[in-house]
C-alpha cells in the first residue's frame with residue numbers, strides 16, 4: 001500500500017485552509033453569541049460605497065443623518081429580500097439586528 005507522507009507545504013496549506021474555513025463560518029453565523037466588532041468597525045465596511053460617515057458621492061445614496069427607524073427599515077427590508085438590491089441584500093444579511101440598530105444610531109450622528 002502506498003503511504004502518503006505530508007510535506008511541509010501540504011501541512012501549511014491545510015492549516016491555511018482550516019483558518020479560512022473558520023473565518024468563513026464565523027462570518028456566516030446569523031446571530032452569533034460572540035462579541036461583535038465595535039460599531040465604528042462595522043460602519044467602516046460601508047465607507048467604500050457610502051463614503052466616510054455615510055456621506056456618499058452620487059450615485060450611491062448617502063446614509064448619514066437618517067432617522068433611525070428609516071435606516072433600520074431599509075436594512076431589514078434588504079436583509080429579508082423585501083427590498084431588492086443586488087448589493088445590499090447580500091451585505092445586510094451579514095449583520096445581526098443588534099448591529100443594524102447600532103449602525104442606525106452611529107450614522108444618524110453624522
Ligand code: HEC
Nearest residue numbers: 045046048049060061063071074075084085087088091103
Ligand atoms: C459595494 C457597495 C456598497 C457597500 C459596501 C454598502 N452599500 Fe449600502 N447601498 C449600496 C447601493 C448601490 C445602494 C442603493 C441600492 C438601492 O436603492 O437599490 C445602497 C443602499 C443602502 C441603504 C438605503 C439608502 C436609501 O436611502 O434608501 C442603506 C440604509 C445602506 N445601503 C446601508 C449600508 C450599510 C449600513 C453598509 C455597511 C454595512 C452598506 N450599505 C454597504 C451600495 C453599498
